[in-house]
Amino acid sequence: SPAPTGDDPAPADPAETEDPADEEEPEEPAEPADEEEELIIAQGADAVSLDPHGQNDQSSSRVRVQMFDTLLMQDKNMEFQPLLATSWEQIDDLTVEFKLREGVKFHNGEDFGAKDVIYSIQRAIASPQAGHIVDMIDGDKLEEVDNLTVRVVTKEPFGPLLAHLSHPAAAITNEKAVTDAGDDIDITPVGTGPYKLKEWARGDYIILERNDDYWGEPAKTKTIRFRAVSENANRTIELETGGVHIAYDILPNDISKVEDNSDLQLFRDKNFSTTYVGFNAQKEPFDNKLVRQAINHAVNMDEIVEAVYYGTGNKASGPLGANVTFANTELEPYEYNPELAKEMLAEAGAEDISLVIWTNDNKIRMDIAEIMQNQLQAVGINATSEVVEWGAYLSQTAAGEHDMFILGWTTVTGDADYGLYALFHSSQFGDAGNRTFYKNERVDELLEIGRTATSVEDREAAYKEAQEIIREDAPWIFTWNGEDLTGASNRVSGFELHPAGHYRLHNVSLGN
Amino acid sequence: MKKVMLEARELTKYFDVPGGKLHAVDKVNFQIHEGETLGLVGESGCGKSTTGRLLLRLLEPTSGDVIFDGVNITKLSQREFRKYRTQMQIVFQDPYASLNPRMSVAEIIEEPLLINKIYNNAADRAKRVKELMDTVGLAPRLLNVYPHELDGGRRQRIGIARALALKPRFIVQDEPVSALDVSIQAQILNLMDDLQDEFQLTYMFISHDLSVVKHVSDRIIVMYLGVIVEMAESQELFERRLHPYTKALLSALPVPSVDIETEPIILKGEITSPINPKNACRFAGRCAYRQDLCDQQQPELRELHPGHWVACHFAENLVQTEDIVVGGSLSHPDSTVTKPSQVIEEEPVTEVEQAKSEESNISK
């Protein structure tokens, strides 16, 4: 079958495939004292829920991935690696069969088996927060072939199925655990992962503890503490003063402080996030492609990237970041050309446009809005910006009350489908993701092909074309593709970024 | 018999306080005659001010009536009462507290005229204000001055002018001189006396200073804990005290003379609480003549001698003892105040000049 699989007899333990871990291993017993030390991580917010199929925010996911396994995972190069499934096979257009790992136990002592996979996927489908990741699967047709073999059936042919099953929201839990937890499910995570929950002081910190019954190589550090440090600058300060060992999402203007500090190291890599400024493509004058293009030309994105992001990430040339599978890397960013913009506006007969750029209460977006407002004024557009409170922001943009708005999107599966379908398909207007109300029949068609085709080539071709059209139609001002910035103490080894943003930590250890 | 101007009938005021009902004024009956000064004395808290306020309807009585010129003013609506309001005024104890600190002398005196629409143009009002100031002996240059810039005597004159503005017939004087120094007090007392003659005023004069009350009053009421214990002509009361409390009160009054030997009756207890009093003589607790009956029944106010009322079960029996207790105090062999005539040849300034103080040019 042409779909990417993990067919090759991968070693039972994905950890073993990683070289640095191998090197670390012999050193470990030599310093038993260090083993007791807690690995402390600062992130911007506390987890909201540890229900594997609950709240989907990044702070929660980053904790959950340490405790829950999915059937398979994507490594940092987006290659599929086996986890609870040892191998998988596309049976037909709709069906994939997974062979499951033997001898795996949940944190509550229950044995892992096919029934848990079926239960978990069904539960995920029903979840309002996780549902959209797995709802292409036909929950009723999940089939337990035997205790260690399960068949997953999609409602329609669905190309990116494996990527979706790699998403943390497709985590496998255990029915008994869920029943036992009852109302406490958000604070009682039971998975098969290398760590289990030890303590959660809500709003403050979460302590995870090594799962000694882990099916793979045991985690390198005995306990991990996730601390919520909401002030951005404080995370770097904590890192510098030794209060934490790893600080997620440090500020771009703190990069030099980490780099120049001989005790610290900086991990940085492009991720799957993109920031965009959406038009209301159904509202005058933004229903005119020419106007949208003109505005794209009127915006000096280099200046924005420099001023707002300190040159991290890169200016976006299209709807997808370069690292997303099937991204069209040949697209050219819109050239900054205010003169051209003015001409185009004149051509469109829209010389005196007044517009409001909405943003929510987010410092970076507010800065973008302010700069854009200024730049647009330079081409004669009467632009103002307005901060709208988050709840209202979501509902009002979904209702199409905006002129322009600023939002971000993370293609969590790393697959073009996730990054395009919800945002540009005309069936997804409003809440579902297409807040620009952009509609292009050809794009709709291409996105459907990309989604249902199982051949990589077909998908690639469809997506590349779709991206070209979208760039041309410019329902967005293509703004920025993000970059992860994580600072860590030099004592930290084995840490690796992941473009989807949830970093697995069982290989991380603390040296001196 | 003089015409009765004002009458209190079973006038009662209870205040609700945390401990129960405070009997501030309890079923008092008295009359005030046209043109007289009725003195009201008693210890602090015995209900003097409350009585005064009830008469003017500044407080609504709990029960009882006030009859003014034959009309029961307690039953009138606010609107109907208006025309009586202008006939009855009050002068307060503390001349500072009774003047709005944010209003000038002219504004204060003008206010009653303004409120009651006595004149309908400002010029007339201003003229009247000047006239009033003149009457009470305030120099015209004080028109735009504020009360805090003045001394107590002048402040009290403002209060008097305000009370006079509406040409009242009856004025309640609620301790109008107790906040003043003796020398100023004399100025004000003389002024009030002159005004009474000039405008045929009727006064109710409230004070705890017996010598002052004696000086100004025709008749005197002695109150104790909300009730009248004795009431008589001024001279009569001083010569024949019937109630043990009056006896004690008068005997305790320090006399500014070294030639009169007084032997104060020392009362034992303190004033008892006016909250929910029992049906008993309110003075019983401090009374040297107390008998069982005193604790069982509150004595009625009765007329023991013509015009001399007392509320004591045993008033008759006590008459004799009186002279023994305050022996000889009523005769004064020498004149108590020596005239300094040996030294000072000429008589001091004439009375009128003194009374009208330095800036007065009142008509003589």
Added chain:
Amino acid sequence: MLRYIARRLLLLIPVILGVTLITFTMLYFTPGDPARLTLGEQAGAEQLEQFREIHGLNDGYVVRFVNYIKNAVFHQDLGLSYRNRQPVFAEVASRFPTTLKLAGLGVLVAISIGIPVGIISATKQYSLFDSVSMIFALIGVSMPNFWQGMLMILFFSVYLKWLPSSGFNTFQQMILPALTIGTSTAAVITRMTRSSMLEVIRQDYIRTARAKGQKESKIITRHALGNAMIPIVTVIGLQFGYLLGGAVLTESIFGIPGVGRLMVDAIKQKDYPVVQGGVLFIAVTFSVVNLFIDILYAYLDPRIRSQYK
């Protein structure tokens, strides 16, 4: 005394009802869809509908309010947080000790600075010490708390590297927040102590004590302080009450998981049950603190003691 306390506790009922009604009404008319905010951008229409159904969001104003009160009264249930389905009571209660600790420490710092400085200033009125400490007190009042917090982090955490900049678990972590809150509260207390002391030392009974031949220091401690304490205690109580919910800014700067931040997050997330529960908690505590202050008055002042029957 007990009866007084009982009566006061009874008076809590209308306060609680009132607070609930105000909060409820305000939240009711706040725009934004809690279902959408809770379930996220991707949730489908029927899931949103289901959420609204479960949480009674489709009911009218009156029904919802009555239900809320009914549950609270009959089931001692303040509802579940929309976001993580945890009982609101437990959620707020888990944050409360932190807030109490923060407010308590802050007030403690404030008292230990404010009262002595205020007393010295008052007894040495118009002296250099007085002027200097009053200027410092004014600066304390004038500096926005969060800015002060940021500067303290800059100085103590970044520059001196003495103290951590966030968290609230170890003693070291508590120092900066307590100082931040403490110094601005101290400013208020210092000024109040000073003016109250100035008032008291002009009283006749102080003169009486001097006329007895008592020493100045004893006069201050034995006669003046006790009498000056009442307005000071009031301010301390008010400040403490205010800090229960009002230390949001300090909590944000130092990443302290207190009730204030919980509430702000909940307000932003339209997690109404949590907001309501939090406000209720704070209001009740505030009232209880006030009651405590009133009892303290009685302890301090026999005149008041005799009124509490």
Added chain:
Amino acid sequence: MEKKNNTPAPTQQVAQKRNQWKEVWRRLRQNKMAMVGLAILIILALAAIFADVIAPNGFDNQVIKDRFQTPNSTHWFGTDNLGRGVFDRVIHGARVSLSIGIISVSIAIVFGGLLGALAGFYGGRVDNVIMRSMDILLAIPSILLAISIVSALGGGLFNVMLAVGISSIPGYARIVRASVITLKGQEFIEAARAIGANDSRIIMKHIIPNSLAPIIVQGTLGVAGAILSAAGLSFIGLGLSPPNPEWGAMLSGGRDYIRDHMHMTLFPGLMIMATIFALNLLGDGLRDALDPKLKN
């Protein structure tokens, strides 16, 4: 019959109309600290009024390439992350912050004053109902109340003023009530009654003018509090939208840069401080100048 030099009464020499406020002003003038405060406030007010003249660049003039300049001769307070002059913004911010302070306190005084006056004057039921409602409002910490109001109404300038104003109503109601109750027992109120003044005249002519003093003092200090509250609201992202140069918003916006570009937060911080400082000095001075006990 004026006998010259005969009675040197303390202050009677005054012949022309001498207003009580002049007296207050005279006493206030003797208080150096209060005058310092007043001077600062006047400067700030002038800056606010003539912001367009003093800082002609406006608060929103970005020159991205000039960002993060430290204070220099063109940009006295340096520039911010978008290359706007911090000085320009701070001056224009004076307008915003002062008007927030003044207007929200006015709202609070009008409503709080009215409620307090009614409660104090009529007592009994009215008092109970009003004051219990105030207790309830007071039981919700004012910043939380303001946050809730802003999140209910949205974060515009007026809403922020309203929120800050509403949350400080109970304080004013209490003060006014207390002073009305004290005044009500004063003899001059009774005297006014005796000459036939009705309730509305008593309230308007006698009670309100006399309860002004504590309100003015509290109002002065209240403006300070309101500016701080608004700054706090901005700080948690519920205040005014950018590019509004409200000082709190500037502090909040600059916090990520505080380590490298201190001047971005230093100046708005100092402005807030100076304003609050000045208001407090003036308020304290007014309190003394208006204190009847210090009169004689």
Added chain:
Amino acid sequence: MTKKPLLEIKNLHVHYITNEGTVQAINDLNLELYPGETLGLVGETGAGKTTTALAMMRLVPNPPGKIVSGEVLYKGKNLVEMKEADLRKIRGNQISMIFQDPMTSLNPIMTVGDQIREGIMLHQKVDKATATKRAMDMLEVVGIPMERYDEYPHQFSGGMKQRVVIAISLSCNPEILIADEPTTALDVTIQAQVLQLMENLKVEFDTSMLMITHDLGVVAKVCDHVAIMYAGTVIEHAQKHKLYRTPKHPYTIGLFESIPNVHETTERLKPIIGLMPDPTDLPTGCTFHPRCPHAMDICKVEFPEVTHLSDEHWVRCHLYPADKEVE
């Protein structure tokens, strides 16, 4: 005179320095208090009576008050220059003071017993139990049952409070008791009680007393000598009978004529014209001259010296030339 004064004030000047100007509260005041005698100090509001009393114990509040010059000699020792610590041994022990208003002169949050005991503990070397015992005895002495030792001032009536104040001031058996209008705040019947009590105690403890009042009736009742104060200085000082029978100073005469007398029916009172002078701007010469019916040219320029009219009677008035002894 052979008797030596127990306390002697010589040429005392006390000023209060205020924003409105310097108040010359005491101007060249002379006063003697002899052992066993009760001296009445009479004067109108603002005459400087309280300031005199405070100056005698060096308790004039500073700022704004300041003893500018003069001496207060107690048994020959000048209290004005004494060390604070030595002074404290005298205050409350040898000289004690009762203040005008009993409502405010007791600490509201201390039991009355403790307030009495405080002075005893300070000046007498006794242990706590003995001091408590003595304090209880003092309560009984002033007619309050000692069971009420642990009560607070607000539980007492005005008269009882004043008695507590008296108990405090007498608890160390002082040689001099200064009573600053001790009964002004009380009702007449209560005043009589308190005055009686003071008189009894004075005899019992053999105390000299300075009785400050503006009530000539009270003076007539309790004093041996009287000093009349006007604008910060004593203008007439005499044995009581002499003063009442033959007042000399025009102000004293005016004072007597201003008060209504219950035992005389006067139609009109004869007030002194005018007002007390502004203490920040005293008239030149004799401070009384603007109000004086006998003012002469000299009165406007020269402050009269003390003229001894008789053995126990002196006056400050130009009507009585210093050299010319009348009697």
